[in-house]
Amino acid sequence: MARWEPDSRGRLEQAALALYGERGFEATTVAEIAERAGLTERTFFRHFADKREVLFGGAAMLQELLVSGVAGAPDAAAPIEAVLTALEAAGALLQERRAYARQRQMIIAASAELRERELIKLASLASALADALRRRGVSDPAASLTAEAGIAVFRVAFERWTQEGNQKDLPQLIRESLDELRVVTAGL
Amino acid sequence: MARWEPDSRGRLEQAALALYGERGFEATTVAEIAERAGLTERTFFRHFADKREVLFGGAAMLQELLVSGVAGAPDAAAPIEAVLTALEAAGALLQERRAYARQRQMIIAASAELRERELIKLASLASALADALRRRGVSDPAASLTAEAGIAVFRVAFERWTQEGNQKDLPQLIRESLDELRVVTAGL
Numbered sequence: 404m405a406r407w408e409p410d411s412r413g414r415l416e417q418a419a420l421a422l423y424g425e426r427g428f429e430a431t432t433v434a435e436i437a438e439r440a441g442l443t444e445r446t447f448f449r450h451f452a453d454k455r456e457v458l459f460g461g462a463a464m465l466q467e468l469l470v471s472g473v474a475g476a477p478d479a480a481a482p483i484e485a486v487l488t489a490l491e492a493a494g495a496l497l498q499e500r501r502a503y504a505r506q507r508q509m510i511i512a513a514s515a516e517l518r519e520r521e522l523i524k525l526a527s528l529a530s531a532l533a534d535a536l537r538r539r540g541v542s543d544p545a546a547s548l549t550a551e552a553g554i555a556v557f558r559v560a561f562e563r564w565t566q567e568g569n570q571k572d573l574p575q576l577i578r579e580s581l582d583e584l585r586v587v588t589a590g591l
Numbered sequence: 592m593a594r595w596e597p598d599s600r601g602r603l604e605q606a607a608l609a610l611y612g613e614r615g616f617e618a619t620t621v622a623e624i625a626e627r628a629g630l631t632e633r634t635f636f637r638h639f640a641d642k643r644e645v646l647f648g649g650a651a652m653l654q655e656l657l658v659s660g661v662a663g664a665p666d667a668a669a670p671i672e673a674v675l676t677a678l679e680a681a682g683a684l685l686q687e688r689r690a691y692a693r694q695r696q697m698i699i700a701a702s703a704e705l706r707e708r709e710l711i712k713l714a715s716l717a718s719a720l721a722d723a724l725r726r727r728g729v730s731d732p733a734a735s736l737t738a739e740a741g742i743a744v745f746r747v748a749f750e751r752w753t754q755e756g757n758q759k760d761l762p763q764l765i766r767e768s769l770d771e772l773r774v775v776t777a778g779l
Contacts, residue, residue: 481778519711526710544747544768549775551747555739559732580732581776587737588773590669 412450414440419457420503423510428454428517455520458507462524466531468493473535482541486532486553487581494560494573501573505565529554556580600638602628607645608691611698616642616705643708646695650712654719656681661723670729674720674741675769682748682761689752689761696753717742744768 418439422431433454437444451457472489480488497504511517533543533550541549560576563569571579606627610619621642625632639645660677668676685692699705721738729737748764751757759767 481775483775483778519707522710522714523707544751544771545775547747547750548743548768548772551743552740552772552776555736555743559735559739562735563732580736583732584736584740585776587669587671587733588740588769588776590671 411440411442411446415442415447415450416457416460419454420506420510423458424506428458428510428514455517458511458517459520459524462527465493466528468496469528470531470535473532474538476539482536482539482545482549483552483581485536485539486549487578489532490553490557490577491574494557494577497561498573501564504561508561508565525554525558528557552581552584556584599628599630599634603630603635603638604645604648607642608694608698611646612694616646616698616702643705646699646705647708647712650715653681654716656684657716658719658723661720662726664727670724670727670733670737671740671769673724673727674737675766677720678741678745678765679762682745682765685749686761692749693753696749713742713746716745740769740772744772 415436419431419436422435422439431454433444433447436454436457437447440447451460469489472492473485476485476488511521529550532553533546536546536549537543556577557580560573560580563580564571564573564576569576603624607619607624610623610627619642621632621635624642624645625635628635639648657677660680661673664673664676699709717738720741721734724734724737725731744765745768748761748768751768752759752761752764757764
């Protein structure tokens with residue numbers, strides 16, 4: 404009989420990350436993750452569709468956060484300001500989970516399959532951001548370009564944030580990366 | 592005995608595109624492509640690793656073109672100008688194959704697998720562009736941001752170019768999209 408397990412999802416995530424880091428993502432099985440967490444495979448599959456989902460389960464929440472951030476920005480805000488506000492809010496939340504985010508990033512960097520999944524996730528985010536901008540009345544191509552610019556800024560900021568030796572927080576790196584994007588696109 | 596077939600590669604491409612358009616990518620087999628082209632499967636596999644490669648075989652050439660465009664830009668050119676020059680040159684070549692590019696785009700849009708492959712290809716292009724900029728002495732994060740901006744501009748311009756009713760040529764749409772990106776990132 405399965406007992407009720409407090410925070411079994413969190414324990415499974417932790418166990419999975421530890422194992423992916425030790426053995427690599429490909430070599431780790433769901434059975435091993437469940438065992439490390441002291442739970443059953445059945446419990447694993449109550450929380451995650453497969454072992455990849457452990458790493459990408461947060462994507463829907465991030466998307467929701469960005470879309471509602473854009474929708475909730477002041478009417479007077481320029482599209483890029485609405486996107487920046489949303490990215491900073493998401494960045495502030497991620498900032499609280501830096502150790503996790505860094506560990507996750509190292510695992511993803513080590514696997515071609517996971518890198519591809521991450522790219523696809525970021526493209527969905529860009530597409531959701533563009534839709535959110537269109538709902539604010541932004542027309543194309545401005546909506547697509549602003550969304551793409553936002554995701555490019557987020558990617559670059561996120562990479563800098565997870566680098567060894569970085570001292571800056573993610574919202575700050577997001578603002579700096581947008582400033583830098585302005586400078587480079589202007590050709591200065 | 593196989594005869595030597597003039598432009599068998601081109602005939603296979605044409606046959607594949609026609610079949611993907613008629614039946615969808617997933618439902619088409621290599622045997623059918625070869626038959627439509629009046630060639631053997633063996634000939635198909637001399638030119639392409641699989642049926643997906645028919646659509647992505649041009650990626651290496653495009654990457655080569657962009658990288659050499661960036662490398663060959665005048666020393667005094669700002670990074671974004673070097674990228675723009677390279678994108679315009681690639682755009683001018685693609686312009687000559689508009690009917691093909693449009694047909695290819697419709698096939699890709701209809702398949703999740705192909706859309707993912709296209710994303711991955713574009714990410715590789717961004718990464719190759721960033722490397723080419725680093726070889727020009729551009730440091731990070733400017734190199735990554737400029738490359739990402741370039742690919743965002745290219746994607747948006749390409750999409751506009753393949754749209755029904757578009758009259759503008761691709762190099763022009765690339766320039767316009769970069770101008771638009773400057774405007775939206777500035778928050779004007």
